[in-house]
Amino acid sequence: MKIGIVVYSQTGNTYEVAQKLEEALSKKGNSVKIERIHVADEKQRDLNKIQMLSIPDLSTYDALVFGSPVHAFSLSHPMTAFMSQIPTLQDKKITCFVTKGLPLNGTGGNQAIGVMKKICESKGGDVCGSGIIVWKKDREKQISKISEEFSKMF
Numbered sequence: 001m002k003i004g005i006v007v008y009s010q011t012g013n014t015y016e017v018a019q020k021l022e023e024a025l026s027k028k029g030n031s032v033k034i035e036r037i038h039v040a041d042e043k044q045r046d047l048n049k050i051q052m053l054s055i056p057d058l059s060t061y062d063a064l065v066f067g068s069p070v071h072a073f074s075l076s077h078p079m080t081a082f083m084s085q086i087p088t089l090q091d092k093k094i095t096c097f098v099t100k101g102l103p104l105n106g107t108g109g110n111q112a113i114g115v116m117k118k119i120c121e122s123k124g125g126d127v128c129g130s131g132i133i134v135w136k137k138d139r140e141k142q143i144s145k146i147s148e149e150f151s152k153m154f
């Protein structure tokens with residue numbers, strides 16, 4: 001299966017997870033590419049003013065993994081802006097993940113995943129899995145768990 005891992009990462013954590021997923025999904029015989037989203041101004045808080053430096057073409061992928069950090073108890077604005085402008089996700093198998101710093105429930109993980117799912121479903125995508133990585137000591141275990149889960153979805 002041809003899989004695109006579409007990731008936004010401000011300080012590198014989410015990108016690190018994307019690289020590990022790329023390795024795990026490739027080992028299962030998939031053709032996997034990371035598409036990293038970059039924005040002109042990381043500090044721009046107005047969703048309508050966010051400028052993408054490049055917009056990857058997702059139409060050639062059978063399946064997509066979206067990854068983003070949690071910002072301000074929800075999905076980061078660059079990822080929200082990017083996902084919102086995707087023309088269609090019809091017939092794509094999709095999984096989503098977020099990374100976050102705060103270990104407690106109610107600090108944005110489920111909220112961010114909820115936003116990702118809503119956008120994907122509004123564009124016809126089939127969201128078949130999701131995961132939240134809390135950036136603490138045991139994160140390698142969490143990353144292995146979602147790698148295994150996502151590998152089974154595709």
Ligand SMILES: Cc1cc2nc3c(=O)[nH]c(=O)nc-3n(C[C@H](O)[C@H](O)[C@H](O)COP(=O)(O)O)c2cc1C
Nearest residue numbers: 009010011012013014069071072073099100101102
């Ligand atoms: C502006 C900003 C807001 C953040 N807000 C939250 C938050 O609401 N909840 C949380 O758990 N972590 C929050 N974090 C922590 C990040 O989600 C966490 O460090 C994440 O792994 C960073 O991913 P990245 O290195 O890919 O950018 C925030 C970080 C930044 C810089």
